[in-house]
Amino acid sequence: MIRYTLTRTALLLVGLFVASVLIFLTLRVLPGDIAQLIAGTNSTPEQVAALREQLGLDRSLSEQYFSWIGGIFRGELGTSLLTGSSVASELAEKAQVTVPLGIMALMIAVLFSVPLGVLSAMRRGRAAGTALSAGAQAIAAVPVVWAGMMLVVVFAVWLGWLPAQGFPRAGWQDPWAALSALILPALTIGIIEGAMLMRFVRSATLQAAGQDFVRTAAAKGLTRNAALVRHGLPVVGLSIITVLGLQVAGIIVGAVVIEQLFSLPGIGRMLVADVSARDLPKVQGELLALTGFVLIVGFVVDIVHRVIDPRQREAE
Template identity: 55%
Template sequence: MTRFILGRVGLLAIAWLLASVLIFATLRILPGDVALVIGGSKASPERTAQLREALGLNQPILTQYFEWIGGVLRFDLGESVLTGASISAELIEKAEVTVPLTLLSLAIVLVVALPLGVFAAYKRSSALGQVVQASSVLVSAIPVVWAGLLGIIVLSTWLQWLPSQGFPRDGWSEPWLAFRALILPALTIGLIEGAILFRFVRSATLRALEADHVRTAMSQGNSRLRALLAHGLPGVGLSVVSVLGLQAAALLVGAVVVEQLFSLPGLGRMLVTDVGNRDLTKVQSTILVMTGIILALGALVDVVHRLIDPRMKGSSEE
């Protein structure tokens, strides 16, 4: 198992470094000049040249990359070229919104997908089971923006149950207000991603119902439901673990759109603003951190799956 974990860590490090190269190169292809953004459209060529030199933009591309990635490896993400503020401090501040939003969305995904997926498979021949399945297809096809607007109209404008936009100025010092501000955004992406995971859970449950060990349990006198719960669901759980990392990554990416729609001061909204301002150092550091989180989630899912899957226990003891 130790060898397996070390191998996954090594692959994670290689993938992360390759991602850093791709992120750095892609941002350099984008049109625009941060020196012109800072100096303004009326800045003289001499002033623009001074700014480029002060920002290190006149250095060779490889030098710029190695200075940046070297700082990241020392846990120094640098400073914003526009404000001079610490990027690490801003990321931590914005993560106080994005991380709880992602976790709440993931909780909604699990609450929606797991029980309904199992129910729809168990009752696949019933009218209610077919209605649940059809509803999942409909919900998963709704764009996030449309779902958010519909939620604002129904839950905020008509029913006035939840706030439509914004986040408390004092943040989590007012826990209930902060939590209420995240409920509608979390529902927006959680229900859609939950509908996607629902179909996966339903398919896994259908396979479990047809599995030999479940049929054997029923032949020994267990009811179909008891056999499924006792012998089928563990296998369904293993299958769900395999895709949870992808679901968490999708939720993190979805937060970029949702935070814009609901005016939440999180990582997604900050990233969109910084791209428009051409704050390259901040943008590339933010994307690299988010990429690292997504890669780490994938590696963690692989390790957990190997730990709990009895078919892999023998090889995990190497």
């Protein structure tokens, strides 16, 4: 187990390094001059050159990269070129919206996808199972923006139960107002991601139903469904843990779109605004933080899966 953990840690560090290089180089090939953008259209070439030197844009790419990485090792993700604020402090502020949104969306996805996926598998070949499977496929194909708009029309416009857009200025000092502002966005992401997870749960449950230990339990007197629930679902649960790590990436991508649709002051909306403003140091800090979060979640999922699955330990 120690050897596996050290190996996965090394792979995590390599992944973070590769991600940082790709993010840095990708942002540098974008057209336009950030110094010219900040200085304005009426600036002189001398002013633009002085600003480039001040921002360090006149240095080589390798010098700029290692300067940025050195700051990360000191706990600094960089400073915004346009506002002069710390990227880390702004990420911490915006995370108060994005993190609860992601947690709520993941909970919604799991709460409805797991039982419905299992039920769809147990009712395979019947009307209920066919309807659940077809519904999951249809919902998974729905664009997240369209789903969000439909939820707004129903719950905000027609019923008036929830706010359509925005987040309270007081933030979480008013917990109910903050929670209400996140319910529709979380439902939008959770339903779409949950539909995809439901299809996986159904497939994993059907696969578990065909295993020898489930058939043996049924042969000893348990009904088929009872044998599946008692002996097959623990195996399905291990598979779900692995897939949830991938779901986190889908939720982050969904948050970028949903925060725009619902006017939420989260990381996704900030990232889109910073890309439009060509605030490169801030964008690369934000992208590295998000990428690192996804990689760390995958790392934790792998370790947890290794700890609770005796088959992997025995294989090692």
